[in-house]
Amino acid sequence: MSSTTRAFRTSPAAALPAAPAAPDRASGLSPLGLFTILLGAALPLIDFFIVNVALTTIDKDLHAGPALLELVVAGYGLAYAVLLVLGGRLGDTFGRRRLFLTGLVGFGLTSLACGLAPSAWVLVAARVAQGAAAAMLMPQVLGTIHATTEGHRRTRAVGLYGATQGLSMVLGQILGGVLVAANLWHTGWRAIFLVNVPIAVVVLLLAPRAVPATRSPRPEPIDIPGTVLLTATLAALLLPLTEGRAAGWPVWTWVSLAATPFLAFAFQRVEARADRLGRTPLVPPSLLRLPSLRRGLALLPPFGIGFGGLMFVLAIVLQQGLRMTSVVAGLALVPLAVAVFLASFAGPWLVARRGAGRVVMLGALLQLAGAVVLFLTFWAGWPHLDTWALAPSFAIVGFGQGLALPMLFRVVLSDVPHEHAGVGSGVMTTTQQSSLALGVATIGSLFLAVLGSWGMRDAVLAALLAWVGMVALTGALSLRLPRGIS
Template structure:
């Protein structure tokens, strides 16, 4: 017999039904949609609130930073106090902070509200994989984790499509505010469904919060992400270099504190024993290059389509629709392909397919700029989207395949922290490279440089995928 999230035998395990799975996946989609939905609305936010480049980047960075640094803590709290309780609380708070963003009268209020929104997302999202891990088994778990990965990939693209449609539609004269206010009815539906359909699970052995580990992890991530995101717009002042230099020192301190806590029999925020799981360690290694590449790509495309190709917000959204549809289609093909060819091989193949799609996007942009249309971009987006839709769900299954039930929240927190930090790093690095080259090189050449950086990240992901296991549980 094995324990579930309650410490109960298998036959008494809480079951997550289809409607419950839909409820938690809806909650998982909202934060990622909101990370990307802002990209297409930044020009209108700048005009309406008279916000400069530094404040606009803080609107993006504040959300991503709060989200990334608190994810592992959110997973630990769910393990201790109940995952459904934390999920429902986080979802309600996400709706309220979205309302605060939508009503923000000034850029600084929007920055603070966005940071608060990111914190509530960090409370909610780790509970999704934790609940799936604790309330499903066997084929149902594999299918649920695959759908979670597909939801994540789809949300990243849908965010920018939805943002473009809402800004263009300008419902009830709300303009850019509609991209936040739309969360209210969605969160309300999610709350009603979750309370009725999501079972309560928690770790059978609740563990206290590791305060020193939490503080050091938050400080290390903040010291890395904040200067990389704000440095270019602020002109790289001294504080950005000081924080960058402090980041590896803080990361080393975090590692030593966690290792010492483990030796003394305490429960660290990130147990070193968890990282000794081969499947988790190897799978996690692929998320940084994948996330950096994709986070940077989405940010760059939002600017290139609207400002470079002069597409309206709606047309830019339509241009990305083939990408989203391909991700969705691949989510159905992925499980059968894993069973036939193996997880590691499928990830490697998807990287090669992404390189093909990326090369096609580079050649199309180089050859036809500035006369590119949504139809001209479609072939490259179809190939790239299908490759990503194959890759991400399998990666998530690999990372979580051997995580024990009682550490489901911590494992999902580690996964989502790595993913979110990588997405934010992609905006900070590839996005900053693109913006820095705009002036001296022009839009097309700056885009091509950013696309080549993205292809480099895919290539690294492909090389690392060679070490992945073929079979997963």
């Protein structure tokens, strides 16, 4: 453990006697408990990507229009991103299993509301509520892993968590295509939300017995000013970027973007002042001074922006550009999903020999190679491409992601103290989710802008070139990761 971690500051308020709490290591995390929380963790990310392939069907059924369709995607992503750190703090304070179950119930009910929505506006409202429920659920997963495992068991658990995240991003679009095409019981697009309900019920039945009850041994009060400013900062950045193009970039979008750095500066000052006065900031500045966390977090934006944008673009290109059915478009992504799954087993073996930092770098380099191959495949073969032509590049990209993402999570949380497991997980997941949303907003907007002016081939090449740039930046930043983390 680093000297920075040993010197991690404990505020006077945190040192006061706390109400009795389940100690962080009250019991270990059993295989069934790990399976339970990982199944719960898959739901929010699957739901982020599953909507991509159903937007056309939703538009036809609910007469939504481009702006409301953007809100169906952005409303969920925005609520999810801005509340994740608060969700982590609430889990540390009131109990991670309790917040996991609360978020799970909320996610199941809001998924049902999405599936039964009679109008586009009702669907948007339900999606916002669904994102808020996901933000309560998600930080508890890594928080629980961090608090109840150590050594090899933690490496394995975090690796499986990262593999679950990577698979969920891909399986969301595969599952979405299959469900929309299957039209089960004539539910059409509604099945992509209703499928969450039985899964949530299964996890809800397993969790009370299988998941240990943990929370911080020194529960801390909620930092209301910090929470409000962080929410305002992320909303000011993400909302105009996700809604601006569909709305025609009105004045409020530019005002909001201009306000973002000032809100971020105000958040930093408020948190630093709270720390100096012995209060409990939402994101303790001492946490961000941990080299492993700070350097690991720096990789998540280019990683998430690139992959979030890629999956959004592929959902359109495979069906509208290459004329694949939704099922065939889903099958085209199977090599990517299989490669992520296989890499999740190779990752721990490589970490034991080379360290997590080097494995992240190897994964980033493999992703870069796959990105270049995919770009050349589209450049040379358009529009005569099928699933077999795309499979090699998808497999390389998937294996690289399956190596890098789980180990990157391991690096970020390696020196976080146990009492801050929830907030550390929340900070990391917020960065990841915000980056995915930014990827859809930026690379997705680039793709749509070029599509309108130059056509589908040039649009996909421009988007892939932007993705190659993001992957190259990820690889460059991975050189700065600590090498000794195992």
